[in-house]
Amino acid sequence: MLNIENLNLSFGDHKVLDDISLEVKKGEVITFIGPSGTGKTSLLRCINLLEKPESGRITLGGLTYDFGSITKKETLNLRRKTAMVFQQYNLFKNKTVLENVMDAQIVVQKKSKKAAHDKSMKELARVGLDGKADAYPHQLSGGQQQRVSIARALAVEPEVILFDEPTSALDPELVGEVLKAIGEVADSGMTIILVTHEMSFAKDISDRVIFMDQGRVAEEGPPEQIFNHSESARTQQFLRKFYTTTH
Amino acid sequence: MFDIMTVFESFVEILKVVPKTLLLALIILVLSFTLGAMITYIQSLNIPVVRQVIGVLQSFLRGTPNVVLLYLVYYSLPLVLAWFLGLFNVTFDPTSLNSTAIVIVTFSICYSVFQSEIIRGALHSLDKDQIEAAQSLGYSTTQVLRKVIIPQVMVEALPDTMNAFLIIIKALSLAFLVTVVDIFAQARLVGAQSFSYLEAFVAAAFVYWGICVLLTYVIDKLENRMRRGYA
Ligand SMILES: Nc1ncnc2c1ncn2[C@@H]1O[C@H](COP(=O)(O)OP(=O)(O)OP(=O)(O)O)[C@@H](O)[C@H]1O
Ligand SMILES: [Mg+2]
Numbered sequence: 001m002l003n004i005e006n007l008n009l010s011f012g013d014h015k016v017l018d019d020i021s022l023e024v025k026k027g028e029v030i031t032f033i034g035p036s037g038t039g040k041t042s043l044l045r046c047i048n049l050l051e052k053p054e055s056g057r058i059t060l061g062g063l064t065y066d067f068g069s070i071t072k073k074e075t076l077n078l079r080r081k082t083a084m085v086f087q088q089y090n091l092f093k094n095k096t097v098l099e100n101v102m103d104a105q106i107v108v109q110k111k112s113k114k115a116a117h118d119k120s121m122k123e124l125a126r127v128g129l130d131g132k133a134d135a136y137p138h139q140l141s142g143g144q145q146q147r148v149s150i151a152r153a154l155a156v157e158p159e160v161i162l163f164d165e166p167t168s169a170l171d172p173e174l175v176g177e178v179l180k181a182i183g184e185v186a187d188s189g190m191t192i193i194l195v196t197h198e199m200s201f202a203k204d205i206s207d208r209v210i211f212m213d214q215g216r217v218a219e220e221g222p223p224e225q226i227f228n229h230s231e232s233a234r235t236q237q238f239l240r241k242f243y244t245t246t247h
Numbered sequence: 248m249f250d251i252m253t254v255f256e257s258f259v260e261i262l263k264v265v266p267k268t269l270l271l272a273l274i275i276l277v278l279s280f281t282l283g284a285m286i287t288y289i290q291s292l293n294i295p296v297v298r299q300v301i302g303v304l305q306s307f308l309r310g311t312p313n314v315v316l317l318y319l320v321y322y323s324l325p326l327v328l329a330w331f332l333g334l335f336n337v338t339f340d341p342t343s344l345n346s347t348a349i350v351i352v353t354f355s356i357c358y359s360v361f362q363s364e365i366i367r368g369a370l371h372s373l374d375k376d377q378i379e380a381a382q383s384l385g386y387s388t389t390q391v392l393r394k395v396i397i398p399q400v401m402v403e404a405l406p407d408t409m410n411a412f413l414i415i416i417k418a419l420s421l422a423f424l425v426t427v428v429d430i431f432a433q434a435r436l437v438g439a440q441s442f443s444y445l446e447a448f449v450a451a452a453f454v455y456w457g458i459c460v461l462l463t464y465v466i467d468k469l470e471n472r473m474r475r476g477y478a
Binding site: 048050076084086090091103107108136152156 | 374376377379380381382383384385386387390394395398399402473474475
């Protein structure tokens with residue numbers, strides 16, 4: 001369903017993504033792990049075209065886009081089939097929770113107010129925040145804000161949702177509620193690409209885990225393999241270091 | 248003798264030119280804002296020579312009293328226009344240029360410098376995260392501008408812009424120098440007619456103050472409305 005071929009991205013002469021290829025099936029949950037600065041965020045941003053790769057191709061929803069020659073129209077088209085959940089939530093600060101979820105449906109999808117409203121309330125209920133529809137983002141906890149941003153992503157019915165460390169800006173006691181919401185999104189059959197440092201969550205939720213190192217896919221496989229029987233010395237080293245520094 | 252009745256009569260007379268003064272100030276505000284936005288944009292392009300030239304011009308405008316600028320424009324603009332139109336074989340009588348136009352040109356240029364600073368500040372405080380959120384959802388460039396950037400810039404620039412509006416209203420009191428009748432000029436006329444300058448100027452002071460209080464109130468309300476959601 002989502003197919004990335006030979007994606008390359010550089011900042012200046014720093015090669016950040018080196019010939020990444022990836023195939024994702026509908027409803028699959030893929031998790032990226034790896035050391036800091038390895039290009040995980042950059043990869044998500046490329047799929048959403050917030051960053052423009054210098055070469056490569058992506059196929060999504062039956063259409064293929066060539067990064068080398070992508071037009072403005074294609075860019076918008078691809079973005080409209082994907083949604084991003086950011087580390088810092090990136091909500092519209094001067095809009096209510098409900099307006100945050102409604103806005104793209106009205107502006108981008110040209111839905112009627114009524115249809116957008118109903119859809120938004122449904123998605124807010126899914127993340128348990130229909131009671132906060134009229135609140136402004138700053139009146140909510142970080143965990144609640146992130147759940148709003150998940151509802152905002154769901155509301156545009158994307159083919160895939162990209163999560164970039166959705167819980168790493170949160171106080172520890174708020175992480176659980178956001179992970180629970182992501183779990184429910186996964187259960188509903190949504191295709192998900194997730195970057196996280198929550199290893200046990202990754203193990204539970206993922207169909208496939210990809211260990212990224214220095215802009216490349218170093219190892220990939222089912223969670224059981226990556227976390228317990230990794231064949232790559234780099235992966236083992238990363239996980240060992242990760243567990244000794246955070247646990 | 249100070250006569251309160253005369254103050255009241257002067258007040259009523261002065262009120263008659265308030266709409267004209269406000270309209271003039273509004274035109275100047277809009278023009279200076281537009282010009283200021285253009286300056287901000289051009290300066291952001293960082294073109295070597297252009298950048299320095301505008302810098303010098305800004306410094307000149309900042310360092311010269313409004314009165315001097317007003318006279319400068321009053322005496323030079325008609326000649327410059329006549330010469331310029333002459334290039335296209337259009338004859339133009341320098342004395343036919345409307346004084347109001349001269350006031351508008353002078354103050355628009357003058358305050359564009361300040362507006363440019365205000366806009367620069369507001370753009371500086373733009374929240375890039377919100378722009379990226381909109382882009383990631385597929386907003387087009389104009390949709391991002393309309394729905395995310397402009398509302399934010401408006402909120403940031405509003406207090407300073409309103410302040411500029413009040414400053415322009417007060418600065419227009421210089422317009423009498425080139426025979427444009429604003430609040431202050433009207434007070435002089437009223438005072439001269441009744442030989443009661445003090446009463447006329449007391450009335451003028453209250454008119455200015457009243458406008459200020461009223462505008463501040465409206466703007467506060469507006470700002471509170473627009474700032475909903477900002478912690
Ligand atoms: N806009 C940019 N300009 C220049 N370099 C950048 C830019 N964005 C990212 N980089 C660099 O690209 C590399 C990959 O960054 P990226 O944020 O994708 O890593 P990451 O795997 O998400 O790291 P982390 O786990 O810390 O979030 C880093 O070396 C970073 O410094
Ligand atoms: Mg990152």
